Amino acid sequence: EAGVTQFPSHSVIEKGQTVTLRCDPISGHDNLYWYRRVMGKEIKFLLHFVKESKQDESGMPNNRFLAERTGGTYSTLKVQPAELEDSGVYFCASSQGTGWDTEAFFGQGTRLTVV
Amino acid sequence: AQSVTQLGSHVSVSEGALVLLRCNYSSSVPPYLFWYVQYPNQGLQLLLKYTSAATLVKGINGFEAEFKKSETSFHLTKPSAHMSDAAEYFCAVRLSGDSWGKLQFGAGTQVVVTP
Numbered sequence: 001e002a003g004v005t006q007f008p009s010h011s012v013i014e015k016g017q018t019v020t021l022r023c024d025p026i027s028g029h030d031n032l033y034w035y036r037r038v039m040g041k042e043i044k045f046l047l048h049f050v051k052e053s054k055q056d057e058s059g060m061p062n063n064r065f066l067a068e069r070t071g072g073t074y075s076t077l078k079v080q081p082a083e084l085e086d087s088g089v090y091f092c093a094s095s096q097g098t099g100w101d102t103e104a105f106f107g108q109g110t111r112l113t114v115v
Numbered sequence: 116a117q118s119v120t121q122l123g124s125h126v127s128v129s130e131g132a133l134v135l136l137r138c139n140y141s142s143s144v145p146p147y148l149f150w151y152v153q154y155p156n157q158g159l160q161l162l163l164k165y166t167s168a169a170t171l172v173k174g175i176n177g178f179e180a181e182f183k184k185s186e187t188s189f190h191l192t193k194p195s196a197h198m199s200d201a202a203e204y205f206c207a208v209r210l211s212g213d214s215w216g217k218l219q220f221g222a223g224t225q226v227v228v229t230p
Binding site for chain 1: 161
């Protein structure tokens, strides 16, 4: 069974440009999450989709970030325009079912560098 | 305020020695607690989780963790370190005041195993 897949693995863009990150969850997982780790800091929650609906987007830093999950399958996270402080590793995770003890399966992450 | 604290950003252990990674949470209500590991160039992988069924939790690869409510701790241990244990380890919590899908992570502890 394929795990959570993220594209691209690395991205280097200039400040002011747009970048779109993609996440393919494990097949059948209704829950999809985005997290971010800025250099030297902890991994921070961005948002949680249940199918195509945003369950919790309390961690989205500002309106330059737009997450979508059309059709409840893969998800994209667009940053427009990118700023230097957006650099970091963006992780996607997915899980099946609901519950406080649900295991989230993580992808390898996309390392975004804004120069 | 930090919800989960990991003491020590870097830990060096000798092969065969005890591995002890510390995690403390700040919550009046015991949360759901998780330990994840990230091996180089891989995504985060669940080691174990505490869900109130038992205070001593056994995970994969010989790791275990003990939940101590009086100390608000969930320290991770392994009796004998192996070279393959070199990785970054993350303690994470789900707090009752958050949405159920949201994980809050500690800053991570990088483990180096020396021969």
